[in-house]
Amino acid sequence: MKSATPKVLHEICGRSLVGHVLAASRELRPEHLVVVVGHAREQVAAHLGEIDPEARTAVQARQNGTGHAVRMALEELGGAVEGTVVVVCGDTPLLTGGTLAELAAAHTADGNAVTVLTAEVPDATGYGRIVRDAASGAVTAIVEHKDASEAQRAVREINSGVFAFDGRLLADALGKVRTDNSQGEEYLTDVLGILREAGHRVGASVAQDHREIAGINNRVQLSEARRILNDRLLTAAMLAGVTVVDPATTWVDVAVTFEQDAVVLPGTQLQGATHVGEGAEVGPNCRLRDTRVGAGARVDTTVADGAVVGAGASVGPFAYLRPGTRLGAKGKIGTYVETKNASIGEGTKVPHLSYVGDATIGDYSNIGAASVFVNYDGQDKHHTTVGSHCRTGSDNMFVAPVTIGDGAYTAAGSVITKDVPPGSLAVARGQQRNIEGWVARKRPGSAAAKAAETASRQVESED
Numbered sequence: 001m002k003s004a005t006p007k008v009l010h011e012i013c014g015r016s017l018v019g020h021v022l023a024a025s026r027e028l029r030p031e032h033l034v035v036v037v038g039h040a041r042e043q044v045a046a047h048l049g050e051i052d053p054e055a056r057t058a059v060q061a062r063q064n065g066t067g068h069a070v071r072m073a074l075e076e077l078g079g080a081v082e083g084t085v086v087v088v089c090g091d092t093p094l095l096t097g098g099t100l101a102e103l104a105a106a107h108t109a110d111g112n113a114v115t116v117l118t119a120e121v122p123d124a125t126g127y128g129r130i131v132r133d134a135a136s137g138a139v140t141a142i143v144e145h146k147d148a149s150e151a152q153r154a155v156r157e158i159n160s161g162v163f164a165f166d167g168r169l170l171a172d173a174l175g176k177v178r179t180d181n182s183q184g185e186e187y188l189t190d191v192l193g194i195l196r197e198a199g200h201r202v203g204a205s206v207a208q209d210h211r212e213i214a215g216i217n218n219r220v221q222l223s224e225a226r227r228i229l230n231d232r233l234l235t236a237a238m239l240a241g242v243t244v245v246d247p248a249t250t251w252v253d254v255a256v257t258f259e260q261d262a263v264v265l266p267g268t269q270l271q272g273a274t275h276v277g278e279g280a281e282v283g284p285n286c287r288l289r290d291t292r293v294g295a296g297a298r299v300d301t302t303v304a305d306g307a308v309v310g311a312g313a314s315v316g317p318f319a320y321l322r323p324g325t326r327l328g329a330k331g332k333i334g335t336y337v338e339t340k341n342a343s344i345g346e347g348t349k350v351p352h353l354s355y356v357g358d359a360t361i362g363d364y365s366n367i368g369a370a371s372v373f374v375n376y377d378g379q380d381k382h383h384t385t386v387g388s389h390c391r392t393g394s395d396n397m398f399v400a401p402v403t404i405g406d407g408a409y410t411a412a413g414s415v416i417t418k419d420v421p422p423g424s425l426a427v428a429r430g431q432q433r434n435i436e437g438w439v440a441r442k443r444p445g446s447a448a449a450k451a452a453e454t455a456s457r458q459v460e461s462e463d
Helices: 017-026 041-051 067-074 097-110 167-174 190-199 218-237 438-442 447-462
Strands: 034-037 056-059 084-087 113-119 129-132 139-143 158-167 201-207 267-269 288-289 300-303 319-321 332-335 337-344 349-352 355-361 372-373 384-385 397-399 402-404
Touching: 017 041, 017 097, 034 041, 034 067, 041 056, 056 067, 067 167, 084 097, 084 167, 097 113, 097 158, 097 201, 113 190, 139 190, 139 201, 158 167, 167 190, 167 397, 190 201, 319 332, 438 447
Parallel strands: 034 056, 113 201, 267 288, 288 300, 300 319, 319 337, 332 349, 337 355, 355 372, 355 384, 372 397, 384 402
Antiparallel strands: 084 158, 113 158, 129 139, 129 158
């Protein structure tokens, strides 16, 4: 990956690669789930503690092959285990729980000692090839690409690296795996030959979509997997009644949810646990993270993080909703408005060019254009409260802490530093003074002076 980030911690669609694999594995409801960690194990283990605290870790101090890794996992569980052991790779984010369930079901139904998940792929380069008995079609071996003959390399059925084993037989066979191969490693795939030679049944379950087993080894493959998973998520949303106008420019995370008749317009990214309500319209050109959009709301060209937009509300274009923003039903946050830690009531409007931070605004109030809630004194944040049915003038500064009572007005251009009682008009600005003739004296000969002189003559002639 050429990255300081361990491969399995790279993310697509809101989850790490290993996070996707864990989610698919959890659909089997396993009695135990063990993740084998080696390279950068401190980082990986810390991440696992965040996303799946119940998962156990087994340390592979030396990366001595896949068979060795599975031995470490069994040792973490105290040795051989009863029942089916499913082994998956940590870099296959497209693998689904449904495919794993089919593998486990086939393993049990066929009475296999081991069942390998396989797939037919257009290009098998780099993958282990499935070698079958010509007469029965049974799996006789898996040959790694670097150890395969030319004839074997022509085979397009590949090993996915995903297996279902009989737990007892697996533990015994791992003790017989040798390292006489080009890498000097313990190959898990050798277990198949060992079990077959012992007279046990080796079977295969073919994945319906070969893309599910694709491993990620570079940024190109990461991008390709992201597109496939994104298409999968959008298809599910559209089949559930969501309109996605342009899937090619729409990106969603796995935790994003929709209600029926939601509309997503082009150029939109929905991240984290974002939810779009019934009949709501999001986009174009929005990026929403962990944001809830209420039924019938409209969000246009907006960045939002950890915000709540009420039913029937309107946001944007060119709005920035920072964490803690709560916009009430039928409210409005308009063009070039930034909000943070602000509760804005039902029907209240902040239409233009304003900053609202650390504030509570009641219902059906209107905040004038170019208003700033001055919440920071250089050391501490302070709160501003604006009541219901208030009308604040344009170019107001509300210097917190300050409270504007219900039904109060503030005059345009005011700097409000004191509480305003309910129903009052607050005027906090200097008195206007006109100095006549200033331009002619201070800017003689200028365009402004000539224009003023012409206008004065016109007024005199009209008089």
